[in-house]
Amino acid sequence: MESHSNLQYHEEGSTSQQGIIAKATYGLQQIEGMTVTINKKEKKEYREDCINLVGKIVADREISFKASKNALLGIWGNPEDIFISEVGKNKLLVSFRDQRRGVQILKGGPWCVKGHLLNLQLWGQNAAIYEVSHEFMEFWVQIRGVPLEYMERETAETIGNMLGVVVEVEDPKRGNVFVRTFLRVRVAINISNPLPTGFWMTREE
Secondary structure (H helix, E strand, O other): OOOEEEEEEEEEEEOOEEEEEEEEEOOOOEEEEEEEEOOOOOOOOOOOOOOOEEEEOOOOOOOOOHHHHHHHHHHHHOOOOOOEEEOOOOEEEEOOOOOHHHHHHHHOOOEEOEEEEEEEEOOOOOOOHHHOOOOOEEEEEEEEEOHHHOOOHHHHHHHHHHHEEEEEEEOOOOOEEEEOOEEEEEEEEEEOOOOOOOOOOOOOO
16 A cells, blocks of 8 residues: 655745745554554564573662673573663663573572672563562572471471472472481562571470
């Protein structure tokens, strides 16, 4: 379809000169508030086996992007085929060509940058980068002071579910032999809420 431009002419005059300025209103649709459908390309221009993470540095002040990037590369052993770019205040896009390495770093957290927590979250294909939520963050939580008879995976899972969303539970025993004196559970916790420091537990006399 042929595109047309609607030209409007306006005369401007002064004591020294007089000219004609042409203002063009191009044939563009007003898309404010509309729902737009974009056809996907059959051939992707990026590798689908890559992994993209969006990181948010949890800090009240702005942290230097260059310092953050250099610190993370050093912590992660300066791996090849990793790209870190700035996407906003204290926000980073971390892209890995090696998917396994990316998953290792995602699951190996939490990481710290200049003394501040880095909240890494996966950027899914159907989400815009600003839609990636950093409300929750995964932590390994140690549960100490548990009586011997309750030193079981089930106890760790029950307590973990009270803290947040249980991701992984570690068995304190190997071959029915205790390898540690506390329970460990990985939990996704709402970081806007303070982490409980202790609780009371009922037990039989």
